[in-house]
Amino acid sequence: MAKQYKAILVGAGSIGNAHMDGYNRVDEVDVVAVVDPLEPARQMYMDDYDIPRGYATLAEALEKEEPDIVSVCVWHLLHDPVTVEAAAGPSVKGIICEKPMAIGMARADRMVEACEANDTKLVVSHQRRFTPGWEKAKELVEDGAIGEVLRADLRVRDGLANWGTHSIDGARFITGDPKAQWVMGAVERRTDKHERDTAIEDSCMGLIHFGPSLQFFIQSDLWDRNCDAGKFLLRGTEGLLHVTETKLQLFNASTAGWSEVPLGLQDGDRAIGGNMNAAQTRELIEWIEGGPEHRGSGRKARDTVEVMMAMYESARHNKVIHLPLEEKEYPLELMIDEGKLPVEVEGRYDIRGFLNRDGIDEARYQQLRDDGVPHHQAMRTVHEEMAAKS
Numbered sequence: 001m002a003k004q005y006k007a008i009l010v011g012a013g014s015i016g017n018a019h020m021d022g023y024n025r026v027d028e029v030d031v032v033a034v035v036d037p038l039e040p041a042r043q044m045y046m047d048d049y050d051i052p053r054g055y056a057t058l059a060e061a062l063e064k065e066e067p068d069i070v071s072v073c074v075w076h077l078l079h080d081p082v083t084v085e086a087a088a089g090p091s092v093k094g095i096i097c098e099k100p101m102a103i104g105m106a107r108a109d110r111m112v113e114a115c116e117a118n119d120t121k122l123v124v125s126h127q128r129r130f131t132p133g134w135e136k137a138k139e140l141v142e143d144g145a146i147g148e149v150l151r152a153d154l155r156v157r158d159g160l161a162n163w164g165t166h167s168i169d170g171a172r173f174i175t176g177d178p179k180a181q182w183v184m185g186a187v188e189r190r191t192d193k194h195e196r197d198t199a200i201e202d203s204c205m206g207l208i209h210f211g212p213s214l215q216f217f218i219q220s221d222l223w224d225r226n227c228d229a230g231k232f233l234l235r236g237t238e239g240l241l242h243v244t245e246t247k248l249q250l251f252n253a254s255t256a257g258w259s260e261v262p263l264g265l266q267d268g269d270r271a272i273g274g275n276m277n278a279a280q281t282r283e284l285i286e287w288i289e290g291g292p293e294h295r296g297s298g299r300k301a302r303d304t305v306e307v308m309m310a311m312y313e314s315a316r317h318n319k320v321i322h323l324p325l326e327e328k329e330y331p332l333e334l335m336i337d338e339g340k341l342p343v344e345v346e347g348r349y350d351i352r353g354f355l356n357r358d359g360i361d362e363a364r365y366q367q368l369r370d371d372g373v374p375h376h377q378a379m380r381t382v383h384e385e386m387a388a389k390s
Contacts, residue, residue, distance in 0.1 A: 003030035011073035012041035022277025066091035075196035080107040106328035122298030130279035131245035147238030154218040155227040166229035178210040185311030192348040206311035
């Protein structure tokens with residue numbers, strides 16, 4: 001079957017592997033190039049995935065390849081400039097941008113506006129919307145299995161922007177993508193903590209009110225580490241749903257206690273891997289070809305960004321924040337600049353610092369890769385060895 005869509009991948013880091021796992025399952029897509037300023041990173045993807053060409057800049061790739069689809073797999077603060085540039089490419093019909101969509105509402109809205117102006121379909125990679133547990137939970141909620149949904153309880157770790165974006169977005173998906181009315185949030189930041197060069201909190205929590213009676217409660221890095229961005233509890237007027245990506249349990253008047261809902265998975269299907277990314281790519285193609293709006297569209301994802309930014313803004317001003325959010329920049333960074341979150345434990349660190357390829361020992365990295373060490377582990381090992389020598 002001839003490939004109908006040409007795709008390029010921007011950012012040859014760890015998350016791009018998930019995008020490639022998805023593309024390799026979609027017959028209609030041919031990944032023709034990878035873009036990254038670092039030649040070793042480009043070459044790794046060209047070798048690992050048999051990608052024919054690599055480019056140092058997106059501008060050159062857009063001109064020479066004329067792609068239909070662009071995957072944006074760069075770090076958080078580059079999402080909006082890369083998406084805006086890709087949307088202006090005359091051949092580009094669709095963009096899949098990694099989560100979190102953006103840091104700050106100005107950046108998120110810039111992405112949506114640029115894509116709408118260029119008739120480019122923007123998808124944000126909240127790919128868990130395609131997991132069987134979430135899809136079935138949405139169906140049960142729509143069928144009234146737990147009555148009117150009153151509350152979603154979410155518990156995540158590794159930062160609000162990292163895991164919290166999946167949880168908030170997932171609970172919104174299952175409950176029909178409601179619009180938040182107000183948010184109350186609290187933040188702790190005693191260390192100089194970052195993720196992919198973006199300042200993040202040590203812990204936070206928030207209450208999100210959607211109305212008329214629906215609320216989400218989320219906590220991050222507060223209780224314990226036994227949590228998951230894909231797992232939460234929904235409480236309704238007539239029952240409960242315990243939701244995970246590959247397992248769903250229902251409690252209502254007809255179940256005689258907790259009952260596992262069949263999802264049609266085989267014993268080996270608990271790890272669903274690239275299937276989610278493949279499904280979101282197929283739905284993007286359907287949208288490009290005139291189908292309904294993608295379940296992970298940029299328009300829907302910007303509402304999740306707004307909830308997270310409103311939590312920070314609430315902590316910044318110690319009050320309930322009613323939406324739409326007026327502050328367009330990153331409230332957590334504003335709090336830091338305003339001296340409201342003084343660092344008590346000195347030493348800037350990045351929880352994803354081991355993924356930074358700048359200045360690493362490329363020969364040592366390649367040796368580890370040749371020995372069969374996965375990318376993540378090889379990068380971490382090289383960073384640890386370099387730190388021990390310094």
